[in-house]
Amino acid sequence: MEQTTCFHCGDNCSNSIITLNEKSFCCNGCKTVYEIFSENDLTCYYDLQSSPGAIPKEIQGKYDFLSQENIIDKFTEFNDGQIQIATLYIPHIHCSSCIWILENLNKLNPNISASQVNFGKKTVRVNYGIKDYSLKDVVLLLSSIGYEPYISLDDFKTGKAEINRSIIYKLGVAGFAFGNVMFLSFPEYFQVDGFWIEQYKNVFRWLMFAFSLPVVFYAGQDYFISAYKGLRSKLLNIDVPIALGIAVLFIRSTIEILFDFGTGFFDSLTGLVFFLLLGKFFQQKTYSFLSFERDYKSYFPIAVTKIINGEELPTQVYDIKKGDRLLIRNEELIPVDGVLINGKARIDYSFVTGESEAVSKKSGDKLFAGGKQTSGIIEMEAIKSVEQSYLTQLWSNDVFNKNKEEGFTTLTNTISKRFTIAVLSIAFIATTFWLFKDASKAMNVFTAVLIIACPCAIALSAPFTFGNLLRIFGKLKFYVKNASVLEQLAAVNTIIFDKTGTITSNQKSSANYEGVRLTASEETLLKNTLRGSNHPLSRTLYDILDEHNIITLNHFEEHIGKGVEASHNNDRIKIGSASFVGATETSALNTTVHVSTNNVYKGKFTFYNSYRKGLSKLFNKLKKQYDLVILSGDNKGELENLKKLLPTKTKLIFNQKPDDKLEYIKYHQTEGAKVLMIGDGLNDAGALAQSNVGIALSENVNVFSPACDAILDASKFNQLDKFISASKSAIKIIKWSFVLSFMYNIIGLYFAVTGQLLPVVAAVLMPLSSISIVVFTTIATNFLGRKLNK
Template sequence: MEHQNCFHCGDNCDSEQIKYDDKLFCCNGCKTVYEIFSENDLTCYYDLQASPGSAPKEIQGKYDFLGQENIIEKLTEFNDGRIQIATLYIPHIHCSSCIWILENLNKLNKNITSSQVNFGKKTVRVTYNSEKSSLQEVVLLLSTIGYEPYISLDDFKTGKEDINRSLIYKLGVAGFAFGNVMFLSFPEYFKGGEFWLEQYKHLFRWLMFAFSLPVVFYAGRDYFTSAYKGLRAGILNIDVPIALGLVVLFVRSTVEIVLNLGAGFFDSLTGLVFFLLLGRFFQQRTYSFLSFERDYKSYFPIAITKISNGIEAPIQVYDIEKGDRLLIRNEELIPVDGILINGRAKIDYSFVTGESDPINKTSGDKLFAGGKQTTGVIEMEALKSVEQSYLTQLWSNDVFSKNKEDGFTTLTNTISKRFTIAVLIIAFVSTSYWLFTDSSKAMNVFTAVLIIVCPCAIALSAPFTLGNLLRIFGKLKFYLKNASVIEQLAAIDTIIFDKTGTITSNKQSSATYDGAVLSTSEGIQLKNTLRGSNHPLSRTLYDILDENNIITLNHFEEHLGKGIESEHQNDTMKIGSASFVGYDQDTSILNTTVHITSNDQYKGKYTFFNSYRKGLSKLFNNLKTDYDLVILSGDNAGEMENLEKLLPSKTKLIFNQKPNDKLEYIKYHQSEGAKILMIGDGLNDAGALAQSNVGIAISENVNVFSPACDAILDATKFNQLYKYIKASKQAIKIIKWSFVLSFFYNIIGLYFAVTGQLEPVIAAILMPLSSISIVAFTTLATNLIGRKLE
């Protein structure tokens, strides 16, 4: 009798059969899931993989506890009363079908706005409208379609499988079996002809077969799974030749003992799996030890202003503690959950939810990390310390990043694929040769070739090189969004600098006032208007002015590239360019000026005397030989004469550029083939930073957080920029040298394998050693670069 399987989950339907829409289901749960998919036009889910789902479990009443507010508060990472975000661990995620359906939850429930899957961590981050839906409904929906979340109220991560522990279990099984098989193989090795060999050899051989079963079907299962999934997706991954070698060894060995032709290769088989797993274990330990990602997050440089005893001082965000009073200026990111104390908050949570409509908050309301204040200055009290991984998640959110070319990743994958094809061809050709010349060696040659020539080392060279340099840059106060930025940085040919706040230092600039004396109330309003802005000129002027009383403005608005305006009681004030305040008699075209009007009456202007950053001339002279250099400024041409003296003669100087003008300038030159690095202050230059191939924001302990930038450079390290770019180019050379070393290793290993001089077990030992040697080489080489940078 032919067995019939469930259309949804693939389980056997012999005990119970439910027919619907000419399809067979094992239970009503699977039929319900299919009905849900059909009603929402999602049946293409089944096109990605046959029987991809799992049968939903009985869940009625199981998640009633998710209706309690205190539990919802604990399980959601964002909850403003209208939008909630929760990250759920889904153990059943296993294939492309899972990713597809979980990222299309909005088609099953229109109140779900987005869902993002992290395949490696088996999590889905769901954003939904909490006014029309609930966390309980989301969890029930997931359970109904066969993706029941694991929920631990203490800690989500406690439910996740410990990969290292699983690997250790498999390694233990393989090691135990390998030791016993080697012991049972001794009589076969010595071939002494004693009675005990002849009398017990069949027992020993079947015992070796028994020991090999858990090794093949448990310890080595990951290799078969990976190879199968790769082949099903049309990809020849690096596990295909390994899995093929294991299958050949097991089948050949089993045939030999069944037909009494010999003892087989069970010692080689179990030893092969043991040493492969041992190599994987050491690779994981090495990678964990280097801990690139954790280090780079811990160095995340955003600063925030802390108010202590009336004194405002910048601190690093990871120094924030519960109960700290924080000052959040216009366009600044809220780094931690907290309570609004003073000021009028209008929070843009688009970084978190993707929705750009600002939300008004009043004193006593809760504010969530990731929101951006958009209407002046507020004060808040922190409810907890900062989670660096959360800030990094916002920075790296795919919603805010463009698809930038990732050449080396593609190159690595391409090489790995071609390697696998070449390995399979060489293995079959060499095996065919030995079958005709010395058939006893054929199986060893076939297996050794499949194992020894492995592109693992090639696949590891790029992530370890770039990852280690990422960590080194972080220590040197150059913070990159991800490792691929290094590759992009190495490919640039044009560098564009903003002027104010980028090549000039806010802390060392000075200004003089020319105009009518401001009244006390006007002075207080001026100071408090500047207090809410993060523009470099605003910060400079704010630091220069005398201390005044802190007041809450009725209205605050910042016009990027133009100026700021405020209202306190019935008094209005504008601060900015001459055209912004409506002053048409400005004659100071040779200086940077900021004009002031109060109640539409012109008051005067501050004239700034810029202080250029230390090492500016030397930096530009180092860069001029390899790059086209441009100063793209929103200020007037007042500093042109000074800049012409400071900078190389070929530097282009372009002034009076609005934020959109800068963006269009970059876009035009990119269309001409230029690869552009843009360096700005992160506020006015957000569009230009996003448009450029690499965007670097200069930080002077100012918390202007924008996903537009690819890197943040501490202002004190500005003069080291040339060295950082040079180090990026050297990293690409290291990767290429790694490819060369791996190529020579594979050629040498291949020679010994093809000529029958290499046993499969020795190949299994050498393969992980080659990977570790590549890791060691790239780490040492990048550490050497780091020492030169220091």
């Protein structure tokens, strides 16, 4: 009798069949899920994979505890009274269909604004409005479509961090079977006659067959699953030739003992899977070690101002503890959850939620990490220590970033995309040749070719090279977002610098005041207005001016690229460009900041720039390979000084507003330029986002910005050429590792094609080639690191 399978989950409909729209379902739960998808026009879920769903479980009343406020607070990472964000662990995530449906939850319920899947961790991060919805509703919705979250109440965590030991179990099964099959093969190896041939030959052979079953169908199942998924998606991944080799060995060996043609290749088969898993286990261990080693979160240079006994001190975020009092300036990111103590808070949580509307907060309200203060200065008390992983998660959140990888093909993809096709072609051609010359060797040749040419070494070279370099750069105070940034950094041909705060040092600059003497109240208002701004000139002037009483401003607003304005009681002040404060622009040889109070022009501060140490030497090194540009928002006062200081071919462009910088970069990119932009992370946010690689320079300020791809400590500015050079060298290391891998493949293929290489030997050599590539890339990148340290 033909069995009917459920259209949704794929299980057999053994007891009862429920039909709808000519489709069969095993239960009402699966039928309900299908109806939900149909009503919301999401049935293409089934096009990605047949029967991808899970049977929804009975969950009536199971999650009532999620209605309690104290429990919701433990589970949610963000909650501003309107939007909540929670990350849930979903064990059932297993394929592209899962990712697709979980990232389209907003189509099932409009209260969900966004959902992001982390396939590796099997988690989904859900943003939802809480006016008509709740965390309980999210969990119930996920459960109703077959993706019930795993929630542990023991420690209030959504999903325990369990160690995946499946590869160890599979390795144990394969190793046990391999040892026994080898033992049972001894009579064949030594060609024992008599007693062996007459009585126990078939027993030993069928025992070997029995040992091979768990190896093929359990230990080696991941290779078949991966190959099947790849082929179903019309992709030839690196597991296709491996799965084909295992299948050919098993089928050929089974046929041999079934028809008494011979003993088969069960020793090679079990040994092959054992050594493949051993190589995979080694890679997994090495990856986890590398992940720990490149944990640049420890070095992340986000600074925040901590108030200790009335004194303001810049502090690294990972030194913040519960109870610390923090000062957050305009446009600064809130690094930890806390409570607002004083000041007018207007928090922009778009960095976290995607919603751009700023939220007003009053004293005593809770503030969440990841929000950006947009209305002057506030003071807050930290209620927990910083979670560096949360900040770096925000930094790497591609939802809020322009996708710079669009149209950018990685080196690995370029070289290896046709690799599998070439290997399969060689295997079939060689096998066809041996079928005519010596059919007994044909299957050995076919399997050996497929295994020896596995491109694992090629796949490993780029992640290990870039991963190790990320770690080295982090220790040298150059913090890069991901490996793709390093690859794009190596490809740049144009470098654009902002001037103020980038090639000039804020800490060494001096300023003179020219104009009407400011009253004591005006000086206090000036100092407190500057205190709230993060602009390099504001920070410099704030440090130069005398100390004054701290006051709470009634109003504060920063106009990017123009200046700041603020008010206290009946006094108003404007600080910025001449046009912004209402003054007549006069020619100046230096950078100037103008001041007006109550619409009356008072005077200007003239800055005497101090350029960074090694600037001229750095530019002379860079000019040999790159087009260099200075894009400044200041006037041309420094033109003559910069002409003397910088190489003759350096383009010097002044009076550039933030939008002008962005358009300049965009235009030159259309002309073929690969642009590296270096700025201060505030005024240059648009230019940093537009450029191929954007680097924000950090000088004891909070430059945490979604726009930048990397953060460079100001003390390492004169080593910029070394970092770019190291990125180029990393590309060379990867290419050399490709060469080594290809040499190994060519030599191995020669012995495999000529029938001189057994599949089991190929399986031993394959992980050894991977180890050699990892060792080579690690040694080479560590050597690069030592050169950078000199």
